[in-house]
Amino acid sequence: MNTEQAYNILGNVLFAHFDPDEPFDKLELIMEIGDGATSRQVWKYFNGVSTQPIGKRLPLQAGADLRKAAFFLRDNLLETSNEQI
Numbered sequence: 001m002n003t004e005q006a007y008n009i010l011g012n013v014l015f016a017h018f019d020p021d022e023p024f025d026k027l028e029l030i031m032e033i034g035d036g037a038t039s040r041q042v043w044k045y046f047n048g049v050s051t052q053p054i055g056k057r058l059p060l061q062a063g064a065d066l067r068k069a070a071f072f073l074r075d076n077l078l079e080t081s082n083e084q085i
Helices: 003-016 060-081
Strands: 026-033 038-046 049-051
Touching: 003 026, 003 060, 026 060, 038 060
Parallel strands: none
Antiparallel strands: 026 038, 038 049
């Protein structure tokens, strides 16, 4: 995996939380990365109103890909800049 692939996974999984026909101005993904675990919150902003997806479950593989990408980016940032997320 490289950084471009990891960011593509993050974007695709974020977009998958919402109906593709829903309009939005901005989508936001907030991830907390711990020792081997992650948690996430997603938000959609449209016309100044923020909402979270209701009842939309992601496939298990999408969640696994998201975790893998998040850990890759965390490790890559540390390796390339000596900065931690």
